[in-house]
Amino acid sequence: MQDFVTIVEVVYQKLNHQFNMRQILEEMLVHDRGSFLGGTETIDSKEIAILCARVADEKKAEDILIFDVRRLTFVTDFFVICSGFNKRQLQSIANDIQLKLHSHGIPWTGIEGFTEALWILIDFGDVIVHLFDKELRRFYDLELLWGDAPKLPWKPSF
Numbered sequence: 001m002q003d004f005v006t007i008v009e010v011v012y013q014k015l016n017h018q019f020n021m022r023q024i025l026e027e028m029l030v031h032d033r034g035s036f037l038g039g040t041e042t043i044d045s046k047e048i049a050i051l052c053a054r055v056a057d058e059k060k061a062e063d064i065l066i067f068d069v070r071r072l073t074f075v076t077d078f079f080v081i082c083s084g085f086n087k088r089q090l091q092s093i094a095n096d097i098q099l100k101l102h103s104h105g106i107p108w109t110g111i112e113g114f115t116e117a118l119w120i121l122i123d124f125g126d127v128i129v130h131l132f133d134k135e136l137r138r139f140y141d142l143e144l145l146w147g148d149a150p151k152l153p154w155k156p157s158f
Helices: 002-015 021-029 045-058 087-103 134-140
Strands: 062-068 078-084 110-112 119-123 127-133
Touching: 045 062, 045 078, 045 087, 045 127, 078 087, 078 134, 087 119, 087 127, 119 134, 127 134
Parallel strands: 078 127
Antiparallel strands: 062 078, 110 119, 119 127
């Protein structure tokens, strides 16, 4: 990182007399109220969780909940939990969530259960998505397990 800063300083000094380098650098590093840093979009874990819920909703997932577990565990910030009708729908939801987040530069760190599609878990670090078959969701009842966590509203208010 220090080498990068040194290079930027040298370029700034050499080109500043020809161009307004300060303005160019500011536009590169801070754009659109700080949502872009260094040219890549950044969103916080709350926004990631909401984005996951909305993608699941677009794919007709049911009973979508977001739990804010930041005060209950150090493992992650949010759980997104939802149900699907069948294997194909659950896999489709998982694929679309991964593609949407990838388009925002957010890679998943792990995925489990995709082939069986009874309980698909997608780990995005600060957000963990649980996609359940309806029966398995009732059996494991994560809502009861994490019931002390506040629920995050995710549907747009009109």
